[in-house]
C-alpha cells in the first residue's frame with residue numbers, strides 16, 4: 001500500500017495509512033472471496049456441467065452468515081478504528097505552546113499565508129481594507145499587525161512541532177491539501193476551519209487545492225516547505241514584516 | 252391537407268401517443284442519444300487529459316474559438332465539459348433510460364396492466380424531460396458557455412458563475428418536474444393496476460426495484476428543486492441564500508446582502524444526490540435479477556429477503572447524504588452518525604449481491620449475451636461498492652476525498668455497473684419490443700470490448716487517487732510533482748476510452764441492423780415466466796398490451812419446478 005501513497009511525512013500520516021491499508025486488505029479479502037466463489041459457481045453450474053437446475057437450490061446459511069460477519073466487521077472497524085481516529089483528527093487541537101500557528105486565506109487562485117510574527121498575535125483584518133497590496137485587509141493601525149508576515153503561496157513550517165493552520169476563504173469553496181501530511185480540509189467562505197499536523201521530516205512539497213474553485217483550480221498550487229528549526233527562523237527573519245511593506249502610492 | 256393523410260399515422264404512433272410503450276421508447280431513444288452526447292463530451296475531455304495542450308484532432312476546429320482556440324481546449328471549456336458530462340450522464344441519460352424507458356415500457360406489461368395509471372401525465376413527463384435536456388444543451392451557446400461549476404454546482408462558485416449556470420438551473424427544474432410526474436404515475440400504477448392474483452410478493456423483483464426508485468425520486472427531488480430555485484434567486488434576484496457576508500472576488504467586494512450559507516446548498520444537494528445514486532443502481536439490480544433468474548433457470552434465491560433489502564436500502568439512502576461532506580469541518584458526533592449509516596447501508600447491497608450469487612447455485616446457467624452483461628455487473632458493482640468503504644470512513648476519506656479514487660469509485664457503480672445492467676436489459680427485452688433478437692456474435696464482441704475498455708479506463712483511477720491526484724484537473728495533474736509519475740496513466744486510459752467508443756459502434760449497428768434482419772423471436776424466446784412474455788404477444792398489442800386481461804397464479808420466478816412439464820411455469824398458467 002505505502003508505495004502507492006505520497007510520502008508520509010507527518011505524525012498523523014502513519015495512523016491514516018495504517019487504517020487505509022487495513023480497509024484495503026479487508027476489501028481485497030472480500031473481493032477475492034466472493035470472486036472465487038462466483039467463478040466456481042459459473043463453472044460448476046454452467047448448463048454443460050449442470051444440465052438441470054434445482055428448484056429448491058441452496059439454503060445459503062453460510063453465505064448469509066458471512067454477510068452478517070462482514071457487517072459486524074465494518075461496524076467494528078468504525079467503532080474501534082475510525083471513530084477514535086476521527087476524534088483525534090478533528091477535535092483535539094494541539095495545546096503545545098511551541099506549536100506554529102499560521103493563517104491561510106484561500107482565494108481564486110492563491111493561498112495567502114499569514115504569520116503572526118514575534119508577538120504571536122495576528123493583526124486585525126477588515127474587509128474594507130482589502131486592496132491589491134493588502135490582500136488580507138490587515139489593519140496598519142493595529143500594533144499586533146506590525147510584525148505580521150504576509151506572503152503568497154509559500155508556506156514554511158519547522159519540523160518536529162505541531163503546526164496549527166487557521167483556514168478561511170475570500171470567495172468560493174477551496175480545499176487545503178498537503179498530500180505528504182495527509183491533511184485535507186475544505187475551506188468554506190463564511191466559516192473558519194482549523195487543521196493541524198506535526199511534520200516529521202524536512203522537505204519541499206506542495207499545497208494543492210482539492211475543490212473545484214474555478215477555471216484555474218488545476219493550478220492553485222503553493223509551495224510547502226518543512227525546514228529545520230534554524231532554517232525556518234532565518235527564513236521567517238528574511239521576510240519583511242507588515243509594517244515595513246509599503247502601501248501602494250496614493251493610500 | 253394531402254400530406255396529413257400520409258403523415259398522421261406515423262405522427263400519432265411515435266409523437267403524440269400516450270401509450271406507455273411509445274413513451275417508453277421515446278425515453279429510450281432520447282436517453283441513448285444523451286448517453287452518447289455525455290460520452291462524446293468525455294472523449295473530448297479525455298483527449299485533453301491524455302495530451303494536455305495539444306489540439307483535438309478532427310473536431311478541434313469546430314469547438315469554437317472561445318472554447319478551444321486552434322483546437323486546444325481551454326480550462327474554462329474543460330470545466331464545462333466535465334460539469335455537463337456529469338449532469339447529462341446522471342439526469343438525462345442513465346436515470347431516464349433506467350426509469351423512464353425500462354420502467355415505462357416494462358412495468359405495465361409485467362403487472363398485467365393495459366397502460367400506466369395516467370397516460371397523459373406520462374407523455375407530459377417525457378416532453379418535460381426532453382425540454383429539460385434541450386435547455387441543458389442550450390447552455391453551450393449561452394454567453395460564457397455551459398455550466399462550469401461541476402455537476403454539484405457548489406455555491407458561491409455556482410452563484411457567481413456565467414449565464415450557463417442559470418440555464419443549468421432552468422434545465423434541472425424541468426427535469427425535476429418531469430421526474431416527479433413520472434414517479435407519482437409509477438407508484439399509482441403499481442399500487443392500483445396489478446392483475447388479479449398478482450399479490451405483492453408475486454411481483455417481479457424488477458417492479459419492486461422500480462417502485463422503491465419512484466419513492467426515492469418523489470421524496471428526494473423536492474429539496475433539490477427548492478435549492479435550485481434559491482440558487483436561481485441568488486443569481487437573478489439578488490438574494491443571498493448561499494452567499495456569506497464579506498465575499499471578495501478578484502479583489503472586489505461582492506454586492507450581496509450576505510449571511511447566507513454555502514453549506515446549506517451542499518446539504519440540500521446531497522439530500523437528493525445520494526438517494527439519486529440508488530436511483531441509478533436499484534433499477535439496475537432489478538434488471539440483473541430478472542436476467543439471472545431467467546438464465547440460471549431457477550427461482551431467485553431469497554426473493555423476500557431481496558425485496559426487504561431493497562426497501563431498507565431505499566429508506567437508508569435518505570440518511571447518508573453528509574458522508575460527502577466529512578471534510579467541511581464536521582465534529583465527531585455528526586461524522587459518527589453518517590459513518591455509521593454509511594456502513595449500515597452497505598449491508599443491503601451486499602445482501603442483494605449475495606442473493607444473486609446464491610441464485611446461481613445449483614442452477615443451470617445459459618451464457619446468453621444478456622446474461623454475460625448481467626453477470627459482469629456483479630463484480631463491477633462489487634468493486635464500486637467496496638471502494639466506497641474507505642470513502643465512507645471519515646479518516647481514510649481524508650487522503651482520498653476529491654481525488655480520482657472517488658471518480659473511479661462511483662464510475663464502477665454507474666458505468667461498468669449500471670450501464671452493463673442496462674445493456675443486459677436491452678439485449679433481454681429488445682425482442683419484446685421489436686419481435687427480433689439482437690445478433691449474438693456482435694453482442695459478444697460488444698460485451699468483451701466493453702468489459703476490457705471500462706476496466707482500462709477506471710481501474711487506473713484508483714492508483715492515481717491513492718497517489719493523491721485530484722479530480723477535476725484540466726491538465727490531469729501536471730502542475731503537481733506528486734502527480735507526475737501517475738499522469739502518464741492517462742494515455743492508456745484514453746486509449747481504452749476510444750476502444751469503448753469503437754465497440755459501442757458495434758452495438759449501434761446491431762441495434763439498427765437487427766430491426767430488419769434479426770432472427771425472429773417468437774412470443775417467448777427466453778422461455779421466461781413473467782407476464783410480459785407469457786401473457787402478451789411479442790411485440791405487445793399496440794393498444795392495451797394483452798388480448799385478454801391476464802390472471803396470475805404463481806410467483807414471479809417458477810423455474811425448474813419439480814414435476815412440471817417445462818422448466819418454466821408462466822405466472823399466468825392456470826393451476827390444476
Ligand code: HEM
Nearest residue numbers: 293333334337340341345401402403658665666722723724
Ligand atoms: C462510460 C464512459 C464514461 C467515461 C469514460 C467517464 C469518464 C469520466 C471522467 C474521466 C471524469 C472525471 C473528470 C474530471 O474529474 O476531470 C468523469 C466525471 C463524472 N462522470 Fe463520468 N464517465 C463515463 C460514464 C459516466 C456515467 C455513466 C455517469 C453517470 C451515470 C457518469 C457520471 C459522472 C459524474 C457525475 C462525474 C463528475 C463530474 C464533476 O466532476 O462534476 N460518468 N467521468
Ligand SMILES: [Cu+2]
Nearest residue numbers: 174209213220
Ligand atoms: Cu481553490
Ligand SMILES: [Cu+2]
Nearest residue numbers: 209211213217
Ligand atoms: Cu480549487
